[in-house]
Amino acid sequence: MDTRAEKTMQQSAFIAEGKSQARPKGRFALSPINRRRLTNFKANRRGFWSLWIFLFLFIGALFAEFIANDRPLLVSYKGEILMPVLVDYPEEKFGGFLAVTDYRDPFIQDEISANGWMVWPPIRYSYRTVNNEIPVPAPAPPSWMLDKETRCSRYPLGVDDPNCTLGNWNWLGTDDQGRDVVARLIYGFRISVLFGLALTIASSLIGVGAGAVQGYYGGLVDLFFQRFIEIWTAIPTLYLILIVSSVLVPGFWTLFTILLAFSWVALVGVVRAEFLRARNFEYVTAARALGVSNRVIMWRHMLPNAMVATLTFMPFILNGSISTLTALDFLGFGLPPGSASLGELLAQGKNNLQAPWLGITGFFVISIMLSLLIFIGEAVRDAFDPRKSFA
Amino acid sequence: MEKMTELPLLSVRDLSVAFTQNGRTTTAVDHISFDIGKGETVALVGESGSGKSVSALSTVRLLPYPAASHPSGKILFKGEDMLTADEAALRKVRGNAISMIFQEPMTSLNPLHPVEQQVAEILKIHRGMSDKAARARVLELLDQVGIREPEKRLASYPHQLSGGQRQRVMIAMALANEPDLLIADEPTTALDVTVQAQILKLLKELQKSAGMAMLFITHDLGIVRKIADRVCVMTQGKIVEQGPVAEIFADPQHPYTKKLLAAEPKGAPPKTDLSKPIVVKGDDVKVWFPVKRGFFRRTVDHIKAVDGVDLEVREAQTLGIVGESGSGKTTLGLALLRMISSTGRISFRDREIEGFSWKEMRPLRRDMQIVFQDPFGSLSPRMSIADIVGEGLAVHFPGITAGERDDRVATALEEVGLDPDTRFRYPHEFSGGQRQRISIARAMVLEPKFVMLDEPTSALDMSVQAQVVDLLRDLQIKHGLAYLFISHDLKVVRALANDVIVMRAGKVVESGSATEIFDSPKTDYTRALMAAAFHMETAAEGIVSE
Numbered sequence: 001m002d003t004r005a006e007k008t009m010q011q012s013a014f015i016a017e018g019k020s021q022a023r024p025k026g027r028f029a030l031s032p033i034n035r036r037r038l039t040n041f042k043a044n045r046r047g048f049w050s051l052w053i054f055l056f057l058f059i060g061a062l063f064a065e066f067i068a069n070d071r072p073l074l075v076s077y078k079g080e081i082l083m084p085v086l087v088d089y090p091e092e093k094f095g096g097f098l099a100v101t102d103y104r105d106p107f108i109q110d111e112i113s114a115n116g117w118m119v120w121p122p123i124r125y126s127y128r129t130v131n132n133e134i135p136v137p138a139p140a141p142p143s144w145m146l147d148k149e150t151r152c153s154r155y156p157l158g159v160d161d162p163n164c165t166l167g168n169w170n171w172l173g174t175d176d177q178g179r180d181v182v183a184r185l186i187y188g189f190r191i192s193v194l195f196g197l198a199l200t201i202a203s204s205l206i207g208v209g210a211g212a213v214q215g216y217y218g219g220l221v222d223l224f225f226q227r228f229i230e231i232w233t234a235i236p237t238l239y240l241i242l243i244v245s246s247v248l249v250p251g252f253w254t255l256f257t258i259l260l261a262f263s264w265v266a267l268v269g270v271v272r273a274e275f276l277r278a279r280n281f282e283y284v285t286a287a288r289a290l291g292v293s294n295r296v297i298m299w300r301h302m303l304p305n306a307m308v309a310t311l312t313f314m315p316f317i318l319n320g321s322i323s324t325l326t327a328l329d330f331l332g333f334g335l336p337p338g339s340a341s342l343g344e345l346l347a348q349g350k351n352n353l354q355a356p357w358l359g360i361t362g363f364f365v366i367s368i369m370l371s372l373l374i375f376i377g378e379a380v381r382d383a384f385d386p387r388k389s390f391a
Numbered sequence: 392m393e394k395m396t397e398l399p400l401l402s403v404r405d406l407s408v409a410f411t412q413n414g415r416t417t418t419a420v421d422h423i424s425f426d427i428g429k430g431e432t433v434a435l436v437g438e439s440g441s442g443k444s445v446s447a448l449s450t451v452r453l454l455p456y457p458a459a460s461h462p463s464g465k466i467l468f469k470g471e472d473m474l475t476a477d478e479a480a481l482r483k484v485r486g487n488a489i490s491m492i493f494q495e496p497m498t499s500l501n502p503l504h505p506v507e508q509q510v511a512e513i514l515k516i517h518r519g520m521s522d523k524a525a526r527a528r529v530l531e532l533l534d535q536v537g538i539r540e541p542e543k544r545l546a547s548y549p550h551q552l553s554g555g556q557r558q559r560v561m562i563a564m565a566l567a568n569e570p571d572l573l574i575a576d577e578p579t580t581a582l583d584v585t586v587q588a589q590i591l592k593l594l595k596e597l598q599k600s601a602g603m604a605m606l607f608i609t610h611d612l613g614i615v616r617k618i619a620d621r622v623c624v625m626t627q628g629k630i631v632e633q634g635p636v637a638e639i640f641a642d643p644q645h646p647y648t649k650k651l652l653a654a655e656p657k658g659a660p661p662k663t664d665l666s667k668p669i670v671v672k673g674d675d676v677k678v679w680f681p682v683k684r685g686f687f688r689r690t691v692d693h694i695k696a697v698d699g700v701d702l703e704v705r706e707a708q709t710l711g712i713v714g715e716s717g718s719g720k721t722t723l724g725l726a727l728l729r730m731i732s733s734t735g736r737i738s739f740r741d742r743e744i745e746g747f748s749w750k751e752m753r754p755l756r757r758d759m760q761i762v763f764q765d766p767f768g769s770l771s772p773r774m775s776i777a778d779i780v781g782e783g784l785a786v787h788f789p790g791i792t793a794g795e796r797d798d799r800v801a802t803a804l805e806e807v808g809l810d811p812d813t814r815f816r817y818p819h820e821f822s823g824g825q826r827q828r829i830s831i832a833r834a835m836v837l838e839p840k841f842v843m844l845d846e847p848t849s850a851l852d853m854s855v856q857a858q859v860v861d862l863l864r865d866l867q868i869k870h871g872l873a874y875l876f877i878s879h880d881l882k883v884v885r886a887l888a889n890d891v892i893v894m895r896a897g898k899v900v901e902s903g904s905a906t907e908i909f910d911s912p913k914t915d916y917t918r919a920l921m922a923a924a925f926h927m928e929t930a931a932e933g934i935v936s937e
Contacts, residue, residue, distance in 0.1 A: 033772075033773065033817065281768060282763045282764075282765055282768040282769035283768065283769050283770055283771045285730065285761070285763070286761060286763060286769050286830070286833070287771075287782065288730065289728065289730060289756060289759075289760060289761045290756060290760075290782060290783035290786060290787075290833070290837070291752075291753045291754075291756030291757065291783070291786045291787060292782060292783075292786050293786075300771075300774070301771050304773045
């Protein structure tokens with residue numbers, strides 16, 4: 001009985017909200033429903049802050065080359081302005097002989113500073129840069145755990161060496177191949193999130209489409225499709241990936257395709273259920289009576305109904321995709337050796353228990369990333385939940 | 392108001408209810424006072440949103456607190472103020488001294504509990520009865536509320552019962568602890584007229600034998616007249632008039648009461664004219680749903696939703712189809728519009744359409760439209776009114792410009808009595824009656840020849856019903872529309888239909904001109920339907936469903 005009183009209250013609130021509403025202006029004007037969703041989303045403080053933190057980290061990671069790189073951002077050499085971040089200059093330009101300039105080489109650095117200047121990114125390592133100046137055997141602890149003497153001991157000029165600066169610190173130490181952990185984290189975070197997002201979007205598109213078709217048409221289409229999915233999901237994904245990756249060289253797109261082939265089924269069930277429910281709604285029958293085509297009915301009238309269910313599952317699919325990639329990397333079946341990946345960092349942490357900064361860093365980065373995404377997902381789900389109007 | 396010699400059982404004094412949401416406060420009930428004496432039936436009437444249910448729920452504090460609050464007032468039940476009573480005291484009263492029955496018996500019963508468990512639960516909680524004693528009492532109660540062979544029904548689940556039986560179980564639950572006050576919140580609204588008459592009769596009898604008081608909430612004045620001793624008329628959270636039923640009905644004082652009393656659908660359909668061309672003709676129309684069993688899904692039987700119906704609808708005339716729920720009225724209508732597959736000949740303006748595919752039907756959709764019962768369910772909540780009404784135009788007149796489409800939408804809205812400036816709003820911002828007008832506009836904007844009206848007034852308040860009936864009649868005369876009017880509400884059918892078909896279990900029981908059927912019904916079934924609809928009287932057993 002509460003629900004009826006609730007409904008009345010919601011309605012009165014709706015009407016009060018809608019009063020001032022006139023013709024929507026412009027393409028991006030929000031309808032009253034969307035405005036309510038935005039308010040609901042903002043009302044979930046945790047999700048709202050998570051979104052900002054995540055966006056900050058993600059956008060930052062998108063520009064990883066400008067934050068952590070073994071090349072300067074800008075070089076002025078003999079009156080010429082060069083951008084090594086974007087362009088590969090051969091070393092001949094600076095009097096060397098290599099095909100690609102190694103800007104960390106003291107010889108090149110001297111040459112450039114004698115004829116101009118250069119601006120380094122805040123972290124002077126890329127994900128594959130090996131730090132040859134670490135004072136202790138790799139994996140080296142974070143630089144702030146060492147005193148200045150030790151830190152600079154491997155540089156030719158010791159404490160006075162211009163390269164023994166903050167930019168060359170290993171803030172979180174190095175891994176067992178002497179590569180900077182922070183740099184690898186930034187790149188690894190970027191590839192994980194991009195992989196996760198791409199896989200989620202692609203599998204949602206396929207899953208929603210397949211679920212919609214099954215739910216809307218029902219009957220034989222539904223019957224055969226469901227049996228197919230049952231057989232398909234019975235294939236053990238992980239073993240298949242292990243087999244495939246031992247035959248093919250696993251890369252970003254290979255992994256993406258294999259995982260996509262199995263992850264799209266996640267949404268089919270819920271979307272199909274929503275469509276089965278919605279196809280008997282009166283406004284759907286009304287649209288059919290108007291002669292509206294099936295495709296338009298599915299898109300315009302029924303898909304919005306499946307939205308809440310889809311959005312509820314989305315964060316889990318996203319996190320699932322990210323952790324699958326991490327797991328594969330951890331096992332060594334993931335991205336090609338040498339690429340930045342969080343799973344590989346965890347594997348190193350496991351192999352080097354004497355270097356706890358590897359395992360701890362990997363653990364925190366992965367758990368914070370997954371938590372942020374779940375919090376955001378929760379807030380989005382809340383925002384789209386029609387019943388969550390006054391909590 | 393009559394003087395009471397003894398203290399009233401329930402005394403509501405100066406009660407207000409307010410809801411607060413996002414800092415906005417709306418007053419749902421505004422300083423109302425009324426009394427219910429022992430053994431008395433008081434009816435609370437008013438249209439939806441008038442605060443009837445909220446007032447009733449306040450008496451046992453069942454509102455969603457703290458969103459709801461009571462800025463003023465007292466509710467004295469046997470001298471104790473329910474608004475200040477603590478939770479433990481309230482629990483003793485709820486379901487025990489005061490019990491309630493609700494409108495929708497399907498959702499009020501737990502779908503996973505059999506009848507015995509539903510009813511026995513209350514007995515066990517409030518009386519601490521043993522399983523055996525509870526079972527005996529449950530059987531007694533089921534017998535009391537008129538469920539035949541109660542032993543066989545003990546293990547039934549709600550979905551295995553008919554609507555009337557479910558409501559009887561609800562009543563049995565309410566009566567389990569012999570309450571002093573029964574609050575009935577529109578207990579018959581979801582039921583067929585024939586079943587409604589039975590339930591009202593049952594309530595009246597039970598009340599007399601148990602000597603309990605009843606607070607009866609309804610929007611139907613016919614029920615008030617039938618069942619109540621006194622009536623309180625509510626509108627916009629206020630009681631505008633109260634007194635004995637006979638007095639109020641004979642001599643209403645407040646303009647709102649007068650309006651309510653005058654609000655029955657009136658008028659007669661346009662003259663029957665047999666020279667008008669036939670728009671839709673059905674010949675032996677059958678809709679059979681196969682029942683499949685076994686491993687090979689063999690068809691062992693059919694559910695005959697519509698079983699051989701002949702009909703004709705003429706231009707500018709209305710064919711009414713009446714019958715209880717489940718009699719196949721809507722299925723017949725959908726079959727005529729070729730929305731579901733059927734056998735038998737169907738012709739539309741001399742074209743045989745029964746073999747048409749969905750594609751072939753599409754150009755004809757313009758000419759045959761539907762208006763549905765539920766004005767809340769039939770409009771997509773995520774589209775603006777302009778988009779909803781304009782959707783059909785985009786399909787059938789793809790050539791017209793956006794501006795022209797907008798003009799046609801505006802004209803259609805104006806024609807159904809809505810302000811065209813509201814067309815950028817969303818359905819939730821409109822009342823039930825306005826929404827039904829939007830549904831009508833959606834059908835009318837295509838300038839159809841034939842409109843199927845599927846209980847278009849059932850979900851609406853009485854005064855709105857009358858307006859919608861008038862609107863439909865005006866549109867019919869103006870555009871020469873042929874209507875197929877499906878309803879279980881005979882009053883509305885009488886105000887619109889030229890011819891009537893009475894259906895039962897998929898078959899035609901009786902058909903003929905409306906005057907003939909209403910004035911001299913030939914079959915017992917039709918007579919029972921009339922008695923229930925116009926006088927709320929029950930028929931002998933076996934003629935109608937229960």
